[in-house]
Amino acid sequence: MSENRILAGYEPASVLNFFEDICAIPHVSGDEKAIADYIENFARERGLSCYRDHVHNVFIKLPASAGHESAPAVMLQGHTDMVGEKTADSDHDFATDGLKLRVSEDGWISATDTTLGGDDGIAVAMMLAILDSPPEPHPAIECLFTVSEETGLEGAWAFDPKAAGATARTMINLDSEAEGVLTAGCSGGMRTDITVPVTCEPAEGVAVKITLDGFTGGHSGVEIHEGHTNAIKAMGRILSALTEPYDFSLISVSGGGKDNAIPRDCTVTLDLRDTAHTEDFARAVTVEAEKLRSEPNMIPADKTFTCTIEILPDAPVPAMDDKTTYAILSLLTLVRDGVLSMSAYVRGLVAHSRNLGIIQTLTDGEGKSNAVKFSMSTRSASGNHLDDSERELSALAAVLGGEATHRARYPGWDYAPVSPLRDLWTKVSEEIYGVTPRIEVIHAGLECGILCDKLGEMDIISVGPDMKDIHTPREMLSIPSVERTYRLVCETIRRLA
Ligand SMILES: [Zn+2]
Known part of the structure; x- marks a missing residue:
């Protein structure tokens, strides 16, 4: 090992040596050919059986130690791609440049101005180190290196x-990304778009624009139970409270940016036909917004949201007719959003949830509105829940003259009440470190869900060393935690023999 290797002298030497090699090879999502070449070459040099597919997934097999051929094989798995994020002033080119590693005094590895790709380069490094020098004795070991996890679990x-x-x-x-935590399940999910055709008529009144903004938003899976306000649903609530006293129709509506992020803003423009009561209407919007703000259930960070009301200068624009307005406002009210049900067997785990993430007014070539599209993401580890959600949303759309399309459905990995591997990892962790791992099931997708679905009945755990700020240029990986985690992985494999 040459002296200018940043990670030389740290333990576990073999893992960190492979990790440093990997960091020198560009490997952001979608650009995994070079790292796949490196891994395939590694297998060739050692005479290991190696399979590589058209997307550059690599699969390597190591036979069991002599005398342990009858022990069932174990698979190790991680992804070769990393998220490429850099600081605003960095000139790093993720397509060509290696990462510039550094180590802090307390043993955290990071990369200057960029993500480190500890997620999931450290898995690749651990697998290579095990294939290079496996714990003895060991069962047959199968290592799966997948691509493009970060951009849609494509590998x-x-x-x-x-x-x-x-x-x-x-x-x-x-x-x-947390030592001492064992992940034992994840959710599946799907995307749904509901499209409602728009029929227009000439606007008759005053155009009023209402904007809600400044909500905290968040991840539509892991934060869905934390009470963050959905800006689109909040707008629906305000408008539906005003349909009785006031006569208006919608001109346009838009909000949110991603179906898997809780929306932070929503804007509507409407045609207020009670032109004599414009001021009253504006006051009524404010009253409804303040009612929302005074909800005891609204989290403090959301209470600083803004509600802006503008009376737009008269311009003869077409507005949606009453039937379309009714359908849109009804959908805003009726699409169930947030936690739909909690798990019966894992305390505090969300079982089924939905996030209405985007609403858009679509226009034709001449800029005339022709449809309103609602995009949402539904999650559950249970295929039955997703089937229920498909039927629910299709029925709701049909009743209101719209159409629902479901796409990008992916399977979950349901928590297994019995898992010998989970018990073994727990026992080894208790024996070596006196630590009982915390068992977690997450309400977001992992590769395990798809692999579990493909491979059939599988006993799976997901573990890893401590990392901080993954997917940002501040990403860090703890060397002492890598050492402890690697020892647990090796000892678990040894006992599986
Ligand atoms: Zn990852």
Whole structure:
């Protein structure tokens, strides 16, 4: 090992040596060919059986130690791609440049001005170190290196276990970011778009624009139970309270930016036909917004949201007719959003949730509104829940003259009440470090869900060393935590023999 290797002298030397090699090879999502070449080359040099597919997933098999051939094989799995984020003033080119590593006094590795890709380069490094010098004795070990996890779990989707010759029924996924936590399940999900056709008529009154902004937003999976206000639903609530006293129709509506992020803003423009009561109407909007703000259930960070009301200068624009307005306002009220049900067997776990993430007014070539589109993401580990959600949303759309399309459905990994691997990892952790891992099930998608669905009955855990601020240029990976985690992985494999 040359002296200018930043990680030389740290333990576990073999893992960190492979990690430093990986950091020198550009490998952001979608650009995994070079790292796949490196891994394939590694297998060739050692005479290991290696399968590589068209998307550059790599699968390597190591036979069991002599005398342990009858022990069931174990699969190790991690993804080769990393998220490429850099500081605003960095000139780093993720397509060509290696990362500039550094180590803090207390043993955290980071990369100057960029993400580190500890997520999930450290899994790749651990797998290579194990294949290079496996714990003895060991069962047959199958290592799966997947691509493009960060951009849609695409490697896991493309992986063909039959073609690869995968046989293991036990899998350790190495894509978690907290030592002492064992992930034992994840949700599946799907995207739904509801489109409502728009019929227009000439506007008759005053155009009023209402904007709600400044909500905190958040992740539509892991933060869905934290009470963050959905700006689109909040707008629906205000408008539906005003339909009785006032006569108005919608001109346009838009809000949110991603179906998997809780929306932070929503804007509507409407045609207020009671032109004599414009001021009253504006006051009524404010009263409704303040009612929302005074909700005891609104989290403090959301209470600083803003509600702006503008009377637009008269311009003869077409407005949506009453039937369309009714359909849109009804959908805003009726699409169930947030936590739909809690798990019966994991305390505090959201089982089924939905996030109405985007609303858009679509226009034709001449800029005339022709449809309003609602985009949402529904999550659950249970396929039955997702089936229910499909039927619910299709029925709701049909009743209101719209149409629902469901796409990008992916399977979850349901918590298994019995898991010998989970028990073994717990026992090894208690024996070596006196630590009982915290078992978590997450309400977001992981590769494990797709792999579990493909491989059939699998006993899976997901673990990993401590990382901080992943997917940002502040990303850090703890060397002492890598050392402890690696020892647990090796000892668990040894006992599986
Ligand atoms: Zn990851």
